[in-house]
Every structure is written in structure tokens, then in C-alpha cells.
Amino acid sequence: MKEFLTHIKDEFLRRTAEKVCEGERLSPAEGLLLYEKASLSLLAMLSDTVRRRLNGDIVFFNCNFHIEPTNICINNCLFCSYRRKAGEPGSWEYSIDEMLETVKKFDSKHVTEVHITGGVHPSRDIIFYCELIKRIHNHRPGLSIKAFSAIELDYMFSKSGLSIEEGLKMLKECGLSSIPGGGAEIFDENIRNKICPGKTSSERWLAIHETAHRLGIPSNATMLYGHIENYNHRIDHMERLRNLQDRTGGFNAFIPLKYKKHNNPLSYTGEVNILEDLRNYAVARIFLDNFPHLKAYWPMLGKENARLSLSFGADDLDGTIEDTTKIYSMAGAAETNPSMSIEEITGLIRQSGYIPAERDTFYNIIREL
Numbered sequence: 001m002k003e004f005l006t007h008i009k010d011e012f013l014r015r016t017a018e019k020v021c022e023g024e025r026l027s028p029a030e031g032l033l034l035y036e037k038a039s040l041s042l043l044a045m046l047s048d049t050v051r052r053r054l055n056g057d058i059v060f061f062n063c064n065f066h067i068e069p070t071n072i073c074i075n076n077c078l079f080c081s082y083r084r085k086a087g088e089p090g091s092w093e094y095s096i097d098e099m100l101e102t103v104k105k106f107d108s109k110h111v112t113e114v115h116i117t118g119g120v121h122p123s124r125d126i127i128f129y130c131e132l133i134k135r136i137h138n139h140r141p142g143l144s145i146k147a148f149s150a151i152e153l154d155y156m157f158s159k160s161g162l163s164i165e166e167g168l169k170m171l172k173e174c175g176l177s178s179i180p181g182g183g184a185e186i187f188d189e190n191i192r193n194k195i196c197p198g199k200t201s202s203e204r205w206l207a208i209h210e211t212a213h214r215l216g217i218p219s220n221a222t223m224l225y226g227h228i229e230n231y232n233h234r235i236d237h238m239e240r241l242r243n244l245q246d247r248t249g250g251f252n253a254f255i256p257l258k259y260k261k262h263n264n265p266l267s268y269t270g271e272v273n274i275l276e277d278l279r280n281y282a283v284a285r286i287f288l289d290n291f292p293h294l295k296a297y298w299p300m301l302g303k304e305n306a307r308l309s310l311s312f313g314a315d316d317l318d319g320t321i322e323d324t325t326k327i328y329s330m331a332g333a334a335e336t337n338p339s340m341s342i343e344e345i346t347g348l349i350r351q352s353g354y355i356p357a358e359r360d361t362f363y364n365i366i367r368e369l
């Protein structure tokens with residue numbers, strides 16, 4: 001590795017690469033330099049160094065399924081292919097009984113987590129969602145409930161006149177165990193205002209996660225990239241997350257989400273290619289030195305590209321999913337019916353030279369396979 005670094009002509013880039021090898025934190029300017037000037041081969045080496053330092057040879061996955069309670073949403077995000085108005089063709093709003101039926105379909109299956117997220121329904125409040133969580137928890141207490149993006153939480157708390165802390169405490173008492181990373185999009189206020197005007201602010205997104213961490217509820221963070229943002233915006237996004245993580249340590253995983261262009265008003269931007277995806281995984285792995293895990297969300301990337309991402313810092317493939325999510329297939333994602341058996345997911349990890357480990361929501365290893 002040292003030998004390889006001596007061939008880097010740009011002195012600033014060489015020094016930056018040396019810092020990564022020595023385990024030193026990068027400044028935003030150094031992160032930007034990696035995006036702009038580092039070759040993919042250098043990024044592969046540096047990000048793999050960081051991922052091995054944090055996670056050795058392990059690649060995690062979990063056994064999970066999704067529930068998307070509704071696609072009716074008060075927001076009108078330009079990147080969204082999924083949102084419908086109430087009563088519009090293609091809209092859905094599952095009752096609590098219907099969602100419990102979905103949970104029951106997994107009664108005889110090995111799953112450890114249900115991931116619940118969807119649109120911000122105008123008339124559903126915290127009482128509805130507490131009831132949903134409570135009934136799932138009572139039905140299967142061992143199932144971890146990862147539910148509601150900060151955007152859904154913001155609306156249900158405001159609608160019920162609750163502070164963030166009060167609302168989160170209520171949900172936790174009903175059985176909520178963690179919070180997914182959705183709704184972060186891009187924190188830069190100017191870009192955010194263009195791609196999702198009127199949506200929960202970046203400041204409030206961060207405040208909800210910070211409060212959750214303080215209450216012992218871990219969470220994830222996403223970044224929607226590859227539309228009208230530039231590298232500065234991505235670094236700014238990750239820096240805000242890194243600062244919060246320094247204060248709380250409550251984030252488990254960072255999940256870059258590549259913008260998919262089908263059936264939404266932002267499609268004129270096109271989509272970035274796989275090389276850009278790999279560059280982005282690598283810089284994220286290197287820059288977010290205090291995030292324990294980097295998740296390659298395979299339904300979005302496709303199985304082959306998810307496999308490639310493992311050589312660019314990713315150590316988590318999310319889960320078996322069981323064909324229960326529509327948010328990406330409606331936007332033209334690689335996988336139209338996302339589902340992977342345990343054999344398939346572990347085979348994919350092994351063929352890439354890593355050791356597969358089934359994890360729970362909190363990244364405790366359930367079994368190495």
C-alpha cells in the first residue's frame with residue numbers, strides 16, 4: 001500500500017491517502033479531493049482499508065420484510081415515483097388489521113426485523129401508529145420493529161401537539177426499536193428546497209435522530225445522490241451526520257441511495273453510472289469514520305452492483321426483504337421483485353471473498369454462515 005501511495009503525483013492527494021491509512025479523520029476539503037481527484041483503484045484500496053479496520057472480513061445481512069402502510073402523502077417530492085393523492089388510482093392505505101395479516105404471513109419464517117415506512121398520510125396520527133406498533137409487538141415480541149422515517153415522525157408528532165421526546169417515548173413504550181434512515185435526502189437547504197419543497201427541514205431531521213439516540217433508540221441515515229446536487233453538497237451532508245454521530249454515537253449505518261429516474265418529475269437529470277456509485281460508497285466509507293456500517297441497499301443497486309460495492313467499503317447488504325417493498329421498483333430500480341434467499345445472499349457474499357454473518361437490527365451477530 002505504502003509503495004502504491006508513492007506513485008501519487010498530487011501531493012495533497014498523497015497526503016490525504018496517507019492520513020486514511022494512518023486512521024486520521026479527513027477534513028471536508030480532503031473528502032472533496034477524494035471525490036474529485038482520486039482514481040477508483042485508489043478509492044477501492046483506501047475504503048477497503050477502512051472497512052477492514054472496522055468490520056474485518058464480515059459482510060452483514062439480516063432477515064427482514066417491509067410494510068409500506070400507505071403511499072398517500074402530503075409531500076410532493078420531485079424524486080418520488082410512489083406518492084399518490086387520496087383516492088387517486090394506484091394509491092393504497094392499509095388498515096392495522098391488514099398490516100397485521102402481513103406480519104402473520106411470516107409467523108413460520110425466520111425473520112428478525114420488520115421495516116415499516118411509507119407516505120405521510122394526512123389523517124393518520126400517533127394514536128394510529130402506536131396501535132400498529134403495539135399490535136405487532138404483542139403478536140411477535142421477538143420481532144424488532146424498525147419504523148417511520150423522521151418525516152413521518154415529524155408529522156405525527158406535530159399533528160398530535162407532542163414534542164419530539166414525548167412522541168418517541170410513546171412509540172418506544174409500544175415496542176419501537178429503531179428508526180430507519182429515510183427522508184434525509186440532501187441536507188443543503190437550497191438543493192432540498194428544489195427537490196422536496198416544504199418537506200421536514202434538515203435541522204428537524206437531525207433533531208429527531210439526536211433525540212432518538214438520547215432515548216436509546218438507534219437509527220440509520222441515508223443520502224439521496226445523483227440528481228442536481230454536487231460533491232460539495234454530499235460532503236456537507238456527511239459532515240452534518242458525522243458531527244451528530246460524534247455527539248451521540250447512535251447511528252448504526254449510512255445508506256447512500258442512488259436517485260432512480262422512472263416515473264418522477266426529476267427524471268430530466270438522468271441517473272449516474274455504476275462508477276459514480278462506487279466512488280460514492282468509497283468516499284462515504286472513508287469520510288464517515290465514526291459510522292460503524294455502510295449499507296449497500298441491493299434492491300436499489302441490483303445484486304451484481306451490490307456485490308461490487310463490497311470492494312468499495314460496504315459491509316452490509318440489508319436483508320432478504322421478501323419482495324415486500326415497492327418504493328424503488330416504482331422508480332425503476334434494478335430489482336422489480338426484490339427477494340433473496342439466505343443461500344443466495346450468503347453465496348453472493350462468499351463469492352466476493354467475505355464472510356457472511358446474519359445480524360440483528362443492532363448488528364449483533366446471530367450466526368456466521
Ligand code: V47
Binds near residue numbers: 180222223259
Ligand atoms: O427518503 C425515494 C428514497 C428513501 C427515490 O434505514 C428514492 O435501513 C432513489 O430511507 N430514487 C426511503 N431513492 C427509503 C429509506 C431506506 C431504504 C433502505 C434501508 C433503510 C434503512 C432506509 O427512499 C427516501 C428517498 O431518499 N427514494 N424515491 C428514487 N426515485
